[in-house]
Amino acid sequence: MALWERAQQLPPDSAHLQQIRNIYGDDFPIEVRHYLAQFIEEKFWWNPVRLPDTAENNQYIANLINQLIQEIENKAEDLSDARECFLTKLKLAETAKMFRQRYSSNPVQLFSLIRHCLSAEMKYLQAADPDFLPMPPSLFVCNLMHSLEELRGRTRTTAEDTRKLEQEQEAFALQYCECTKVNAHLQQLKNQGSLNAQDQQTLQYINRKDLLEQDLNRRVAALMELRIKITEQLRQNYQLLSQVQSQVIDDELIRWKRNQQLSGNGVLFNSSLDKIQEWCEEIAELIWLNRQQIKEVERLKQKLALDPPGVVDVLPTILSEITQLLSSLVTSTFIIEKQPPQVMKTNTRFTATVRLLVGGKLNVHMSPPQVKVSIISESQANMLLKSDKLLKAGDSSGEILNNTVTMEYQQTTRQLSVSFRNMLLKKIKRAEKKGTESVMDEKFSLFFQSQFSVGDGELMFQVWTLSLPVVVIVHGNQEPHAWATVTWDNAFSEPGRCLFQVPDKVPWAKMKETLSQKFKHATGRRLTEENLRFLADKAFRGNYNESANSMLSWAQFCKEPLSERNFTFWEWFFAIMKLTREHLRGPWVDGAIMGFVKKKQAEEMLAHCSAGTFLLRFSDSELGGITIAWVSDSQEVFSLQPFTAKDFSVRSLADRIGDLTHLITLYPDTAKEVFFQKYYTPYQDQPTQPNGYIKPVLVTQVLGLAPNYNTTPHHTMYMSPDPTRDTPSVANSYASSITTTAAEPTENSAFGPMDCLDGLDDSSYAGIDLNDIIYK
Template identity: 45%
Template sequence: MSLWARVNQLPQPILEQIRFIYGSNFPIEVRHYLADWIEERLLNAPVYTNDQEAVYEQDAANFLNQLIMELERTAINLPESNFTIKIRLNESARNFRQLFSHNPAQLYQHLMNCLHRERQCVAYPDECVNVQDPEVTEVFNAVQQLQIMVRTNENDNRNLMKEYEHLLLEVHELQKNRAQLETIENAEMRAHAHNQLAQHQKMVNDRLQLCTGKRLALVDGFRKTILITDEVQNKVLNKYLSQWKINQGFAGNGASTMSASNLDTIQAWCESLAEIIWSTKDQIRLAIKNKSKLHVEQEDVPDLLPQAMVDVTNLLKMLITNTFIIEKQPPQVMKTNTRFAATVRLLVGNTLNIKMVNPQVKVSIISEAQAQQTQQTNKASEQSCGEIMNNIGNLEYNETTKQLSVSFRNMQLKKIKRAEKKGTECVMDEKFALLFQSSFAVGHGDLVFSVWTISLPVVVIVHGNQEPQSWATITWDNAFADINRIPFQVPDKVIWNQLAEALNMKFRASTGRSLTAENMHFLCEKAFKTNLPFPVPNDLTIMWSQFCKEPIPDRSFTFWDWFYAAMKVTREHLRGPWMDGSIIGFIHKSKAEDYLLKCPRGTFLLRFSDSELGGITIAWVNEGNDGQPQILHIQPFTAKDFSTRSLSDRIRDFDDLFYLYPNKPKHEAFDRYTTPAGPPRNKNYIASEVRAVLMPGPTNNQMNSFPNTPSYNIQSPDASRDTPSTGYATSGRVSNTSASCSLQHRYAVSSFEPYVQSDGFTQSVMMAPGTTLSSLVRPPPALSVLSTSSNCSNSTTATTGGHYQHQGLMEQQQQHQHQQQQQQQQQHQQQQQHQQQHQQQQQHHHHHNQMSNHLQSAHSPGHGVQNHPQLQQPQQHYD
């Protein structure tokens, strides 16, 4: 027995799986009619090694050519009664030549994989069926049973039609005999003819009774077929297809529940149901037609065929209208005047010849109230609340995928009309939807269907800063929408654990790694603004207002704002370290300090800042003046900082950080993410590097030297207050740079001095006051000049707040001199001009000496967190 013969003995669910394995590019009819030919050439095919690639390609090409020839030969030899199969085989030959001529190995390997799967299913059939949902198997079995019932009804209908034909002949003969009886004048002959007529009448009555019985049996068969079809169709549409639509919402939150094969399976069911319904409808129509020809009716027998026709037509209408779906949803946060795409698909378009007319599909945007009205009346209206460009397309049939669909690729929302807001509602809470509608005829044109479908809810924005709150609306809706809800109603209160799973789903899809149980417990405490047991109770509920409306205590932002900002900065700048577990992120500050106090000096961890949206801070162990460990927190970095220098590069810059908590050397954790040094953009310049350095607060004596500079001091952790953050700056090592490059010196007024390089180019170099050219050209080993990269338009340095400023050198120099002159004029207005100049020289000389001492101390080997004079911000505390 051939492999294909054994495959056909397997249960229907396995056969359906095998059908999907072959896919749309290899029709199952080819496998059936060329079964022996395919198995003869592929079941014992040689195993190719890597060095036999050329042989493999040649064998694949030969197989493709032979397959096409065999298909054409088989099609010619088939009888004319198999006309549709002949067309199918010839069509497959053309498709194979078109699709695989440039890559015959693709088809060859695909068939090898399919045969391997067939062998597995024959050897281990129980392992080929997904038994997790027994109803899936029930659907396959029910469809198979319905197909058998349809064939039975066809046979019964055919037999009934033959009985009707015999009955019509008998009735015609009876009427003829009755007419002849009237012409017989002989009484004896008349009596004899009358007896024969009575017998004939009895025979006709018996045949009529037989036809009536068969007709009732046929009607009963129709009714049973319709009832079972209704049950199976309800299961397919209301369970599997509805769940697929709900999964689209989950996918909008990041779930990986969407599968093309799931929709293809549903389409296969729907196509089978469409064939069953249409065949049943056609048989009922034929039965009604045959019955009308008879002109004989029994008064005591009800005519059930018209009602059967109504029922089967309703089934067809329900199937067609529910299988008009949105395969690819539009973006759920939609910005005006921005292009977007969507795809709609008709799952039964291949079976009802709808593909022949390419129906037109129109798209409009509707409000929530209009969506409710459309669902209530089951009729799409021409109302809309906005204007969409490029909103008309035609359903087209794809021979390769066997799908009837239309893709809108360049739609654009130009205008939107909003409803009046109530209470605390804002535009980011308002939901809209896209309405897709079409109309087409099926069959012989006697049935016209108007179909429509509504997208998942959409929030319309006009500016990017409206995205966070808009995604709060969409995330809540996608997570808690009911299958049979009124658009677009969702509960105001939900179970926290369900919301936590939705947040986890969204964070995983956005950043690549799931949240841990500890992470979600942290989020729970943050959302509820209180300490909670671990794990949290299963019945703990959270309100919509707690989720995204009420600010966190002592903050100006909500829980969702904080979560969304953390997710965004992780996705855009921290994905690598987050995915490999180098970032803890979601941890309380106090718990982080407890962890670090048990670790050696230089151990650090990363956590999301409580006080700054999208900020991530580094907490690390330092040694205090008394020799005891103290925990310091670097002022949070944000996306703006990472756009200039990455987190990994900054961690590499900080010499005080040694081990990632608990004990992993920082180079092992972050070196893979650091930015490699690139070549100079111009060979005439020497490249420089932006670096981040820690900038702790100065001592009191140093503060007296800079009376106008606000500052703060590093202190040990204290349970009664927040631990202050440590500022940071950016430095670089550079020998010289272009005259047009602006370098910002942080400690004193700089000056320019031209000199000639060895290559003959004259350059101007910024120097600190009192610095000579020779000392700049040959700096001491422990001394480096604070500078920026060799960008010849602006320099880049970091302020104590951690944000890079872009200022030209000349602008900085002029501003500093102007401020210095104003201060001198206010303090010495009554003094003479020569006394003012003398005092300025003394202050200038004193300032330069302090800076020189500071630079030598700051860049000496082995320095840690020291007290540097600097430009600082007022004292701040950060979580």
């Protein structure tokens, strides 16, 4: 992270921020530090130049200071004339003037001052955050900044040469006019028969004519040479602009889009487009300036035709190429900044944001365009790429409400964007299914389109972009399979693919990274290698070979049911992930849930542990279930019937573990309170309801195992006052079901939740109607 970027993240009332503000004053205003932060850090902080007094270093520093002053002046000119920018504009202009007057004769002094300020800033930032380590610009950024700097210099040189060409042509025109007058006078004398080569005046005219013609020939040669030079400069500028634009658009922006897609699977993603916009805006400005220079040179050439017959004028070709470069830049920077949901349910509101990165620089916001959204099928998306034409009315595959909005320009951020906040997919047209395809395999895309003009209508642009693939569902039970389609596409789609093709098989090495990242995004913790080996064994139906480069097919992933089950691998994994995200996140992140372990393996692990040792594992037989396996007093290992989200909506996992007092130690040797006590629900006194009833409290127990409330820390308010009450003996075979009992405490006694069953033995349960209180 850059220095100034980190400084801006400090709290406004931070003492360290105040110290940083105090660094800057009249000699080096904070406004300059803010508006030229990147330039200052790259040139004055990361720059390897030191201060030995050598002619080479001094000249470099002098050029650097001059460049800094020019940057300040350019920034002052770029700032809007809006009221809030007016004072800053004046401040920057005054600072540039002051720097020239004060430091032109001693640039090293200003160089040292800036380095001192940055060093002090670094000291205060590290005092505020000892772990802060500023990162130098990447090699790509350094090379890009160097290329842009070179292009700025080349563009200025070409502009100066173009002005010189115009001046030389004007001088030539004047000389030519003078020569024409002399020739006309001599011709007049000849026509009058008074041309006498011996006459002094005539001789002067003849000499004057010869000198003018010689000078004209020299000027013509100079003009031709200058034209060739400028044309070559413009050609080289175009080539360099093309290279730089390719680096930004084809590399950085494509990488940003790919990262945005991977973020749909939980990969961390820096969504900021500001740096890319800054680069694109500078490229757009340089393209526009070079394009105007080409047109100006063409105008000057038409004004004075000097090219000999047969010479091909390459300027029209360069003009066409650089115009196409601008068109490519504009269309490529029409970006979906915030993607619509990739699993989209009909008649459900959704949002999206689109941004034109060069809109502010090209003044598109002066006449803000409208953006329209349609939904199209996979085949329509491919046809669109082939024809590169905007959709016609009625070509969409569905109906979207609130699908047309005008773009807005934010003066402070210089962003031209539009946010669709209330879109709703009213209906969808589906294609015919083939084979085993389902509606959750079908992919659509949102198609954003707009058009606008640039340069007072000189250029008209039609821009469009496609969203990431979306799957449309009409019912919640379609969600798991829809997310399988989206997850596979996000993870394994390849650049330049035919939309929306994906491989039928992928290496498990890639799949396990996708599953781990997705699980972490949903639950807060990645999967371990042991977890992933368990998943591999399940996905490959027990045929996973770790040493081989195993390929997992789409059918194995989400089409074919697991062995002896009626659900697929993905359905099982998705249900576990959903359960963990919604009900088990805290214990999972803490490492209290082993989760991915087979029943037999769990039994083997617990077999040699002391009584009361337990572990938590995800159920193999029930979707979205988690079970508790524990060691009994007789050293047998039992498992409770799995809990599901429905159970946890009534009582949390931690509270259930707290209720079950025979669970003492979390495998291998940690008291359960260490992990779960902080998640216990604290008891709150329940007042009498308006209807006269007292709200019951639900407590979990295993039939045949009476709870010992004296050992349950968070149930102290419910301890039975009778210390002599016998605890029923534990049967050799534990019931695998859970009962949750409801008790109504009286006003004058601490009434235990199971006190209502005192005096009943196991055989007595059959005579009690517990339909309302037993849910497992």
